[in-house]
Amino acid sequence: MKNQREPSAGREATRGHGKAVKPWRCVFSCDQVCCRYNLFLLVCREVLKEDESGSLKATVEEILFQSKRKRVVESHGQVRLGMMRHLYVVIDCSRSMEDQDLKPNRLTSTLKLMEAFVDEYFDQNPISQVGIITTKNKRADKLTELAGNPKKHIAALKKAVDTVCGGEPSLYNSLNLAAQSLKHMPGHTSREILIVLSSLTTCDPANIYELIKTLKSLKVRVSVIGLSAEVRVCTVLTRETGGSYHVILDESHFKELLMLHVKPPPASSSSECSLIRMGFPQHTIASLSDQDAKPSFSMSHLDSSSGPGLSLAGYFCPQCHAKYTELPVECKVCGLTLVSAPHLARSFHHLFPLQAFTETPVEELRGDRFCQACQGGLKDKSVFTCPACHSVFCMECDLFIHDSLHCCPCCIHSQSAP
């Protein structure tokens, strides 16, 4: 910190909007509130770096910071969301995945984050499905088929850690493979592909721009997360199909970008609306009702040889009485979508999102400077107020409330205690 100087005119300019933080204050706050205030640390780092190398970090991270806030704010428009999602995740397993700039290497790190993603995805979108595709040596292979069961995917991901990376990926082949199964999905569900691309090159058997056109006509939304740099063909691909394209800065940013895809995307206005028949099977244990019940096979185990075969308990389809051990699932016999009520409820919050909290500078705040949620002191430059109950939150809690809780704790509190 020895080359701290007074901010020059140029520096003031780069930050703009009068948000300049005096360097000494940053050093101070960095030492004081360390890792809990991850975001604020980001801001601090920006200011410190700026002294050495000009405006680069400052502005880029300023932009990032804003986009993060924006994510919260943006998602609260009145839009129709595609609640039933079909998502193929393409994981690059090419030579460049051995690069060690993510620890221990890109592949392991990606697979770890993928597990978390799958978990989170099914948590927030219980009636959706995921499939995983890997691509290496100019080929694309299905790791798992489209399915609504997180366990199977996570097991497959865990196993994939040992894969040998090699060759080049093929964007064309993986997109083609995903599109082959996505195109049979009904029109009221969303068709999405998420590509985690580490390589900067792709080996394609045919003109990829033709395929992009096809994808566009099939209304498949392709998003890309780049692990190294911006590649032109991905920019075009995502722009044309209406997806998003991001490049990671580091692991935490990677995680953040992945989590962006947990939220259902806005449904295109042209997608069909239809009533869907759903079954809500009860979990019954055969032995309780019938003394001489015998263990039976679950329908979902018919095609996969692994896992426990026989069990007494299960969900029975209300229409055809086929037995399943897990929900949600599409009945193999009569095609009914089987879910449980909590699944639907959890998808519900996307439709009635929590309103964005209003951001105000900390100076304007009267009264106690404590966050209502974590009870920590408010040390950021701005605080967030719930428009309904006027409680004050810090930046971190604001994000937590909007990303995970989906309801304001203070509002709930006041409702439950009359």
Next chain:
Amino acid sequence: MKLNIDGLLVYFPYDYIYPEQYSYMLELKRTLDAKGHGVLEMPSGTGKTISLLSLIVAYQKVFPLEVTKLIYCSRTVPEIEKVVEELRKLMEFYSKQTGQSNNFLALALSSRKNLCIHPEVSALRFGKEVDGKCHSLTASYIRAQRHSNPDQPVCRFYEEFDAVGRQVPLPAGIYNLDDLKDFGRRKGWCPYYMARYAILHANIVVYSYHYLLDPKIADMVSKELSKKSVVVFDEAHNIDNVCIDAMSVNITRRTLDRCQTNVDTLQTTIQKIKETDSAKLKEEYSRLVEGLKEANVARETDVYLSNPVLPDEILKEAVPGTIRTAEHFVGFLRRFLEYLKSRLRVQHVVQESAPQFLKDIFEKVCIDRKPLRFCAERLQSLLRTLEIADIADFSAVTLISSFATLVSTYSQGFTIIIEPFEDRTPTIANPVLHFSCMDPSIAIKPVFQRFQSVVITSGTLSPLDIYPKILDFRPVTMASFTMTLARTCLCPLIVGRGNDQVALSSKFETREDFAVIRNYGNLLLEMSAIVPDGIVAFFTSYVYMENIVASWYEQGILENIQRNKLIFIETPDAAETSMALEKYQEACENGRGAILLSVARGKVSEGIDFVHHFGRAVIMFGVPYVYTQSRILKARLEYLRDQFQIRENDFLTFDAMRHAAQCVGRAIRGKTDYGLMIFADKRYARADKRGKLPRWIQEHINDGSLNLTVDETVQLSKHFLRQMAQPFRQEDQLGLSLLTLEQLESEEMLQKISQIAHQT
């Protein structure tokens, strides 16, 4: 938006403006106010053209008597078209704002090849063929012959234009080359001659450098342009070389052989004419006795642009008696030719000055200085009299005669070098006589003297003070502008060492060094793995590139690179290169990624832009010094030292750095673009080299980016590329590097703008 530039109302056709554009206009206004010349450097992609156009047009509107014409010189046809399009946008904005249709006439001018609409002539492929064919259809005597012989083919477009076109001026508007052709087709007029005629009363003319600088063309096209014009040379970083090329003559044995046939043809034609129509020759003779008085009169009234080939005193004299008759002149040419042939029969290199040459020619074949000076004029007159239709065939003899005139006119600033063979092939006799101009100011002097304001501008003109020196003029403004950026979108890195600490350099002693070549290979290999889409690599010369690539192939480096990206190579063959370029762009477009290996000073380094994904990184292997063993260069360096007190080393470094800057500048073509600039030579880290880079590159080189190893470079690049891949929208630029009118007019911003221009 409407701007107030130092009291002048300027219409600017965009809603946003870059701060440096405002600053640029301020400087330009100052230059015009002072009626002086200016040197302005502003990075490419910051809207130089529109700033220039909107200010000068505004100036013309407000002070119609002070500035009557804008002459905008650019290098290539696509660039000319771009300028016209910008101008069109500006004029549309004017008419929208003021509500009245404007009365401005602006047009582009190019060669016959680009403008011809004659169905047969325009089908020809080469410019020279088109010129020759056109001449054979439109020359005055051909048209005169038609009166007696109606079967004589003429160009109906020209006839039509000649009949009515001159009376009706071209209606006001903006014309690019295609517009001119369309208009010509509609009216049935020849667009080329129409444009040449129209530039006399046009408000804005856009054409190539050569129309002002090349004495042969300038004489035909530009001599009647108004004195109160503003001349702009865009992309003028190579203007001294253009001037020199325009004045230099190279004579090989092949030229002399062709010249011999030309002279023979002349001889037979004269014989024929003598038998049929000797009166014609007599008439010519008496005209020559009168001298070139007519031209002289015109010069005094200051209508013509003085032509450097034809100095004033020649006009005052009559053509000397020895070459006045046609036969004598042909005999004279024969003698001169024989003398040149004998001079080319040398075994060793000869270098001599113009006076030495004249003395020698007088002693050997008794040719005086005076008739030599009239050689070019005399030949023109003879060709006219003989009514030779196809001038193109006589290029050899024209070349020899203009050489004769030049060598006898200028005792200073030129040198004659006769080399018996090329340096690379010392066993093959291929004698060349270089009559080389060493002083670029000779060609450009008439331009500076004649026009009230001349503006020289480019993205890379550093160091600014050397241009006024070598072009011998006094600028009133010299300024270098930086690029204001919302994010640092360029990343210059100087790689000085390999991972094994071997110093990287292309200097002569280490050129063949295995370790250096291997490390260069490693650098390219590592970069190919982390840079997306396109990489352009520049070498100092073709020979050096061949050596290195061959060595990489043996070491297996090329094979490894090809796993990451495809490799394309620039060759001296233009067709091959454009093919390679096309495939390169395709590979960048569809995600395969590609590397283009090319040469500084080559076609790729000068004219081709690598926007966005076509050039995410430029690697400059070595410092692109000019081939220092060349005798022409040595003579020029000596001349610069004696005449302008510029040290050899300074000039060489200046020349190398401006080419290096040109090469790396290919990658950044605007504020939304980004790219790495990698200088792979430890000599770049020295202050004398670094200090000669343009300011907008220099200010991003800090101590942390000097003398890096390959690994460090890779780390920095990776980081930079990830930063740049983050979403970047226009709103992020607003207020910093992109301004609305309100933002521009704020006190604080005006103060900041005043710091952008760096005066020297």
